[in-house]
Amino acid sequence: MSGPGTRAAASVCIIACNEEHNLVRCLESVAFCEEVIVVVDDRSRDATAQIARDAGARVVVHRYEGNVEQKRVAISHARFDWVLSLDADEALSDALGAEIRETLAADGGGFDGFEMNRLTWHLGRWIRHGDFFPDWQLRLFRRSKGRLEGVNPHGRIVVDGRTRRLGGELLHYSYRDLADQVERIQEFSRVQASALFAAGRSVRVRDLWLRPPARFVRAFVLKQGFRDGIAGLVIATATAFHVFLKYAKLWELETSRPRIEPEAGKSRASAGERAP
Secondary structure (H helix, E strand, C coil), X not given: CCCCCCCCCEEEEEEXXXXXXXXXXXXXXXXXXXXXXXXXXXXXXXXXXXXXXXXXXXXXXXXXXXXXXXXXXXXXXXXXXXXXXXXCCEEECHHHHHHHHHHHHCHHHHCCEEEEEEEEEECCEEECCHHHCCCEEEEEEECCCEEEEEECCEEEEEECCCEEEEEEEEEECCCCCHHHHHHHHHHHHHHHHHHHHHCCCCCCHHHHHCHHXXXXXXXXXXXXXXXXXXXXXXXXXXXXXXXXXXXXXXXXXXXXXXXXXXXXXXXXXXXXXXXX
């Protein structure tokens, strides 16, 4: 995985868990980089780690503490100052790969970070409207000038320096199908609710009543999700449900109280509670 001798060297940092169906595509798209590091979640049970090793990547198995933490671990293992941070379900388009090679050949051309527009494949088509697109992500940066910030499940790279946008697209194969999206919504909403709860955030009625329909209107009407047809309608609805579920789970955390249950085999009255 070595490139032309005169250009700046780059480390690709990838996080993965059970991504054998996506990882080959991702690795092939970054084969021009000098170093590829794949941090594999220790919960992964498929061939993810072996696929990465077979491709010549350096594999680090790490206990999962959150997406932000996994990416920080990956970046910490980089040997070069230029870092390209990816998820295993992403891949560089040919145009983006060529532009990154040109950028590295110029050692950034006076810039320290580069954004790329992420394009998602879902429900049988590329989604080019709604909340999914455009989706600018800063993923190529000088490690000496950048840091990862944010709250799980999503973090972001912040660069102390000049940044610009690249023209090629970052291809995103996020969901296998609608069931997979719903499963992710369950997990992400739980993580987000827990983060809000830890930060002391309280649920207001309008969070449950107004935020979900507002998100639907934004995604489907204002951001023209309707132009993606039925897929756009499904995605806008699922996104609104995600918002509702996040605040509903936060409300559940707020209202939950430890309960003393009677011992197994005993009635509540015999366990010391007043009988009705």
